[in-house]
Amino acid sequence: MYLVTADEMRRMDRTTIESFGLPGRVLMENAGRGATAFFLKAIYRQSTGPVGVAAGRGNNGGDGFVMARYLCQKGIPATVFLFSPKDRIQGDAAANLKLLDSMGVPVVEIVDKAAFEAQKLLMDRQRFWIDAILGTGLSSDVRGYFKTVIDSINNLNRPVFSVDIPSGLNADTGQICGVCIRAQATATFGFAKVGHLTHPGRSLTGKLKVIEIGIPPHVAETIGCRQHLITADMLKNAFPSRQPTTHKGHAGHVLILAGSPGKSGAAAMAANASMRAGAGLVTLGIPKSLNPVLETMVTEPMTVGLPETDQGALDESAFERVRSLIEDKRCLAIGPGIGTAASTGRLLARLIEESPVPMVIDADGLNLIAADPAVLSRRKAPVVLTPHPGEMARLCGLSTAQVQDDRIGHARDFAQKHGVHLVLKGAATVVARPDGTVFLNVTGNPGMAAGGMGDVLTGLIAGLIAQGIEIFLASRAAVYLHGLAADRLESQKAPMGYLATEVMDTLPEAIKALMGENGRLFWPELDELTYPTRPAGE
Ligand SMILES: NC(=O)C1=CN([C@@H]2O[C@H](COP(=O)(O)OP(=O)(O)OC[C@H]3O[C@@H](n4cnc5c(N)ncnc54)[C@H](O)[C@@H]3O)[C@@H](O)[C@H]2O)[C@@H](O)CC1
Numbered sequence: 001m002y003l004v005t006a007d008e009m010r011r012m013d014r015t016t017i018e019s020f021g022l023p024g025r026v027l028m029e030n031a032g033r034g035a036t037a038f039f040l041k042a043i044y045r046q047s048t049g050p051v052g053v054a055a056g057r058g059n060n061g062g063d064g065f066v067m068a069r070y071l072c073q074k075g076i077p078a079t080v081f082l083f084s085p086k087d088r089i090q091g092d093a094a095a096n097l098k099l100l101d102s103m104g105v106p107v108v109e110i111v112d113k114a115a116f117e118a119q120k121l122l123m124d125r126q127r128f129w130i131d132a133i134l135g136t137g138l139s140s141d142v143r144g145y146f147k148t149v150i151d152s153i154n155n156l157n158r159p160v161f162s163v164d165i166p167s168g169l170n171a172d173t174g175q176i177c178g179v180c181i182r183a184q185a186t187a188t189f190g191f192a193k194v195g196h197l198t199h200p201g202r203s204l205t206g207k208l209k210v211i212e213i214g215i216p217p218h219v220a221e222t223i224g225c226r227q228h229l230i231t232a233d234m235l236k237n238a239f240p241s242r243q244p245t246t247h248k249g250h251a252g253h254v255l256i257l258a259g260s261p262g263k264s265g266a267a268a269m270a271a272n273a274s275m276r277a278g279a280g281l282v283t284l285g286i287p288k289s290l291n292p293v294l295e296t297m298v299t300e301p302m303t304v305g306l307p308e309t310d311q312g313a314l315d316e317s318a319f320e321r322v323r324s325l326i327e328d329k330r331c332l333a334i335g336p337g338i339g340t341a342a343s344t345g346r347l348l349a350r351l352i353e354e355s356p357v358p359m360v361i362d363a364d365g366l367n368l369i370a371a372d373p374a375v376l377s378r379r380k381a382p383v384v385l386t387p388h389p390g391e392m393a394r395l396c397g398l399s400t401a402q403v404q405d406d407r408i409g410h411a412r413d414f415a416q417k418h419g420v421h422l423v424l425k426g427a428a429t430v431v432a433r434p435d436g437t438v439f440l441n442v443t444g445n446p447g448m449a450a451g452g453m454g455d456v457l458t459g460l461i462a463g464l465i466a467q468g469i470e471i472f473l474a475s476r477a478a479v480y481l482h483g484l485a486a487d488r489l490e491s492q493k494a495p496m497g498y499l500a501t502e503v504m505d506t507l508p509e510a511i512k513a514l515m516g517e518n519g520r521l522f523w524p525e526l527d528e529l530t531y532p533t534r535p536a537g538e
């Protein structure tokens with residue numbers, strides 16, 4: 001499912017109108033009619049009463065005029081509060097405003113703060129609000145008079161329904177431009193916008209419905225839209241089917257380099273998560289003094305003690321041993337709990353340059369790369385990086401706040417610049433491919449804000465790659481499954497307090513839910529088999 005930016009939506013509207021020949025007026029009619037149906041279903045059915053339509057001077061306001069007309073036709077009292085002089089409304093919106101006049105729908109012109117104050121009583125009487133003030137045409141922070149209007153509507157504490165996007169929300173980043181409507185539900189047109197599903201936009205949008213308004217689906221491809229939503233549908237066939245004769249060698253062998261004193265748990269979780277992902281075998285390479293501890297912490301994974309520094313971190317001299325360990329592996333994951341010793345950094349750099357198998361790099365591995373991300377261009381095999389916003393900030397030389405302001409943009413830029421796959425963790429994880437294609441994940445919940453979740457994700461991605469799943473697909477499937485497992489725990493257990501190891505242990509259930517029928521092996525039922533009733537020859 002495509003997620004579009006404001007500019008892409010504008011280009012799609014234009015292509016549909018100019019090349020496809022569908023008039024803008026028809027699009028606006030479809031938008032307003034569809035939005036009304038959703039408003040009645042999602043908001044208005046709870047109770048009844050007068051509806052205030054707050055309209056701006058652009059086409060978003062035009063959609064609001066159409067909605068007011070349909071409400072009036074249904075006998076629902078609607079008043080349009082027009083936050084612009086009537087004579088500044090143009091085009092399709094102006095045509096729809098005229099229709100309101102002829103239908104007798106009241107339109108209250110509010111052109112400045114004084115007029116706004118004068119209408120406060122009438123505004124207070126409205127039981128519901130439709131927000132058609134600003135849509136994808138928002139071009140800067142909302143200030144002054146419009147800011148007061150948006151604040152006042154929020155403060156009325158009435159159910160608010162947004163047309164296309166909550167007014168004040170940046171459609172490209174999900175960031176608030178000065179102030180923003182808090183909607184209970186939003187009807188958007190043609191395609192969901194990136195900002196609807198990126199935080200904080202997601203919580204301001206409320207329940208979202210995409211209304212089909214007549215834009216042909218192929219137009220998204222024509223204009224080169226590169227953002228998508230991760231859906232179960234695109235992942236359900238990701239897992240290679242297992243034959244009755246499949247053995248652990250077929251299911252792939254993962255090598256994980258992890259751990260340092262005080263961080264042996266990270267190594268154990270990453271290794272066990274690869275097993276939970278379905279990898280056939282996992283070998284865990286750790287600093288040798290940690291080997292006795294890890295031997296008792298993990299059961300299924302094998303452990304190998306590697307040369308270490310005086311402080312007990314992985315040492316560069318482990319390189320030859322690791323290189324020989326990689327030979328029969330399908331994926332190398334490195335980073336959980338490895339620390340940031342310079343010698344470990346040199347080991348990592350040499351592995352990036354030499355590893356013939358895909359690498360997943362996480363945690364301290366990312367902090368080590370941050371000193372010289374150019375090493376990534378010398379990789380032999382594909383690389384997946386899994387930073388959280390803080391690690392991403394170090395990789396990009398930015399502040400965490402700057403990364404969070406445009407998560408998709410930074411993830412895409414880094415992936416393109418360094419030719420890597422990048423998983424930017426956090427609410428609505430972003431998965432970017434070296435060509436700049438980006439997918440957004442919406443599974444998961446705030447209960448995941450706990451130590452160890454990242455280690456589990458690293459092991460999960462590696463475990464999926466080891467099973468032969470293409471790297472970008474494996475990365476998307478992993479973030480989806482990781483969130484899905486946590487969502488199960490949240491609904492069955494508690495909103496927080498569940499552990500990373502519990503998420504890990506729930507992964508097989510999440511995989512089963514994702515695979516659906518594809519996950520079942522169809523053995524013949526016993527009564528379908530025919531047995532000789534007596535031994536042959538008797
Ligand atoms: N044919 C089309 O283009 C269609 C557009 N549609 C609607 O049209 C909307 C986009 O319409 P427009 O491009 O006219 O833009 P909007 O209606 O979103 O807003 C544009 C107006 O807001 C003003 N504005 C921008 N930033 C502001 C700020 N920070 N503070 C105060 N005023 C600000 C602009 O000067 C402009 O007058 C969509 O969100 C959607 O609701 C739908 O009707 C479907 C068809």
Ligand SMILES: [K+]
Pocket residue numbers: 060131132133134135162163164165166167
């Ligand atoms: K709006």
